[in-house]
Amino acid sequence: MSLKRKDLLSLAPLSVDEITLILETADSFKEVTGREIKKVPALRGKTVVNLFFEPSTRTRTSFELAAKRLSADVINFSPSSSSVVKGETLLDTARNIEAMQADIIVLRHSSAGAAETLAHGVKSSVINAGDGWHEHPTQALLDLYTIRQRGMNFRGLRVAIVGDVSHSRVARSNIYALTKLGAEVRLVGPPTMMPCGVEKLGAKVYYDMDEGLRGTNVIMMLRLQLERQGRALFPTIREYSRLYGLTAERVRLADTGAIVMHPGPINRGVEIAPDVADSLSSVILDQVANGVAVRMGILYLMSGVN
Amino acid sequence: MTTPANKSTERKDEKLIMDAGDISRAMIRIAHEIVERNKGVKDLALVGIRTGGVHLAHRLVKRIQSIEGVQVPIGELDITLYRDDLALRKNQPILRKTSVPFDMTNKVVVLVDDVLFTGRTIRAAMDGLMDLGRPEEIQLAVLVDRGHRQLPIKANYIGKNLPTSRDEQVQVLLEEAREDDRVVILKA
Numbered sequence A: 001m002s003l004k005r006k007d008l009l010s011l012a013p014l015s016v017d018e019i020t021l022i023l024e025t026a027d028s029f030k031e032v033t034g035r036e037i038k039k040v041p042a043l044r045g046k047t048v049v050n051l052f053f054e055p056s057t058r059t060r061t062s063f064e065l066a067a068k069r070l071s072a073d074v075i076n077f078s079p080s081s082s083s084v085v086k087g088e089t090l091l092d093t094a095r096n097i098e099a100m101q102a103d104i105i106v107l108r109h110s111s112a113g114a115a116e117t118l119a120h121g122v123k124s125s126v127i128n129a130g131d132g133w134h135e136h137p138t139q140a141l142l143d144l145y146t147i148r149q150r151g152m153n154f155r156g157l158r159v160a161i162v163g164d165v166s167h168s169r170v171a172r173s174n175i176y177a178l179t180k181l182g183a184e185v186r187l188v189g190p191p192t193m194m195p196c197g198v199e200k201l202g203a204k205v206y207y208d209m210d211e212g213l214r215g216t217n218v219i220m221m222l223r224l225q226l227e228r229q230g231r232a233l234f235p236t237i238r239e240y241s242r243l244y245g246l247t248a249e250r251v252r253l254a255d256t257g258a259i260v261m262h263p264g265p266i267n268r269g270v271e272i273a274p275d276v277a278d279s280l281s282s283v284i285l286d287q288v289a290n291g292v293a294v295r296m297g298i299l300y301l302m303s304g305v306n
Numbered sequence B: 001m002t003t004p005a006n007k008s009t010e011r012k013d014e015k016l017i018m019d020a021g022d023i024s025r026a027m028i029r030i031a032h033e034i035v036e037r038n039k040g041v042k043d044l045a046l047v048g049i050r051t052g053g054v055h056l057a058h059r060l061v062k063r064i065q066s067i068e069g070v071q072v073p074i075g076e077l078d079i080t081l082y083r084d085d086l087a088l089r090k091n092q093p094i095l096r097k098t099s100v101p102f103d104m105t106n107k108v109v110v111l112v113d114d115v116l117f118t119g120r121t122i123r124a125a126m127d128g129l130m131d132l133g134r135p136e137e138i139q140l141a142v143l144v145d146r147g148h149r150q151l152p153i154k155a156n157y158i159g160k161n162l163p164t165s166r167d168e169q170v171q172v173l174l175e176e177a178r179e180d181d182r183v184v185i186l187k188a
Helices: A016-033 A058-069 A090-099 A114-121 A137-149 A169-180 A209-213 A237-244 A284-301 B020-037 B052-068 B120-132
Strands: A047-052 A073-077 A104-109 A125-131 A158-162 A184-188 A203-206 A218-221 A259-261 B014-018 B044-049 B074-077 B108-116 B137-145 B157-161 B169-173 B182-186
Touching: A016 A058, A016 A137, A016 A169, A016 A284, A047 A058, A047 A090, A058 A073, A058 A104, A058 A125, A058 A137, A058 A284, A073 A090, A090 A104, A090 A114, A104 A114, A114 A125, A125 A137, A137 A169, A137 A259, A137 A284, A158 A169, A158 A209, A169 A184, A184 A209, A203 A209, A259 A284, B014 B020, B014 B137, B014 B157, B020 B052, B020 B137, B020 B157, B020 B182, B044 B052, B044 B120, B052 B074, B052 B108, B052 B137, B074 B120, B108 B120, B108 B169, B120 B137, B137 B169
Parallel strands: A047 A073, A047 A104, A104 A125, A158 A184, A158 A218, A184 A203, A218 A259, B044 B074, B044 B108, B108 B137, B137 B157
Antiparallel strands: B014 B182, B169 B182
16 A cells, blocks of 8 residues: 555544554664665655744754655755745745745644645645644654554553643644554543543543553653643642652553653653653653654655655 | 476466476576585675565575575565655555665675566665675576666576566566466466
C-alpha cells in the first residue's frame, strides 16, 4: 500500500494501515540515521519549506535534519524576519512560497485549523507540525514508534497521558492514534485541564494520579503549558507538582518495565522529577532521535507528485 | 550434492524458461565461478538486492561454503531510496530494510540479483553500496540477463542469457517466496 494523501494534518482520519505504513517506513530510515553517511538521495530536487509561526527547537530542527538527510533543499522561514510583519496573510505567504516551487510545506502555527486552511489553499503538500491546541501528528507518530521500538504491542497497552490534556495537541493526536490501534488510554490531570466530553474519544479520565498510573505500561507526561493558558488553572506550580508530578515512587505504581515519555521541553521538578527524567525507564531522548527517522518516513511518503 | 528433480511444469499463463534443476545448476556454476575468479573467498562478501536477489545470495553463500568450507559475509540491500524515478512517481514505493552487517572496506562485494534488465536497479544498488562503505571491487551476479540495457552495466556471472522483447515480463519465482523454483516469461 502507499500513503495516498496530499497532506498530513491530523491523525483522526488515518487508518491503522496508514499508521503502520508510516511506522514501518520509519524503520528503514532508522537504519539510514545509524550510518556513517546519513544521507540518501530520495528527495533530490524537492524543496521543503519549514514555516514556523511559533517558537520551536525540537520539531523544526528535526524536520530540517530529516529533509536534509533525504537530500531535499530546505528553507527555514520565521515570521519575525518575513513579510508577515508587514501584514501579509498566512495564505498569501504560503502561495508566494509555493510560487517558488515548494513541494512540501511544514507548518507550525498558534491557531487550530491553520494547517487545514493552508492545505486547501495550496497545491504543495502540507504537514501539520502543530496547530494551536488541535493536533501534532508527527509527534504522536514518533511516540508510537518509540513505544513499538520497545517491543510493546499496542493492542491492550495501557497508556496514561498525564497533565494539561486540554491545551495539548500532542495528547489529542496520541488519543486518536492509540485508541485506533487498540490501546487503553487513560487521561490523568486536574478537572480544570480536562477537555469536556473527552471520554467520547474513547479515553478514561482519572483525576487521581496514583489511580491513573496503576498498572500502566506507558506514562506520557505533558508539559505544563503556561504560555497557552491565559488564566491560572491551578493554585500554584508547587501544588500541581505535588499532585501530578511524576516521581520515582509514582513510576513504581506502573507495570514492571513501563516507560516514561515526554514530548519536551521538560519542566524539571514540575511535571517530572529530574531523577525520573534521567532514569533507565525514560525514553525522552529516544523520542527525539526517533523523531528524525519518523519525519524522514513521512517526508518520503508524501513526496510523490501531487 | 544432490540436484533437485525438475519439478516445475509449465503453467497455462507462463512459458517455462528454467525449472528448479536449471536454477540449482546455475547457482552451483556461479558459486564456482565466484570462487575461481576471486582465487578463494578471502575478503569476499555477497550482497543480495531485495527481494529475489537476497534469496539467491543466501543460496550462493551455502554453495560457496560447501566448496570452500567458509561462510562468507552476506548483506541485504533495498535500493528503493536510490531509484531514479522517485521524483516522477505519484505514490512512493514501500521501503524494505537494508542490512549490511560488515565493513565493506577492502572487500570484494558481489551484488546478487535475480534479473538484469535495464541496469537501473544495479546503478541504484552501486550508489547504495557506496553510501555504506568503500568496497575494493563490486562484481555482479544475476540468474537471468534479459538484455535491453539502458546503462553501460554488465554482469560478471550470469545464470542464463535470455533474449526477450521489451514488453515481455520475466519472473523469477523461488521457494523462499512460497513458489516452486522456476523462471518464466508471462504470456500476455
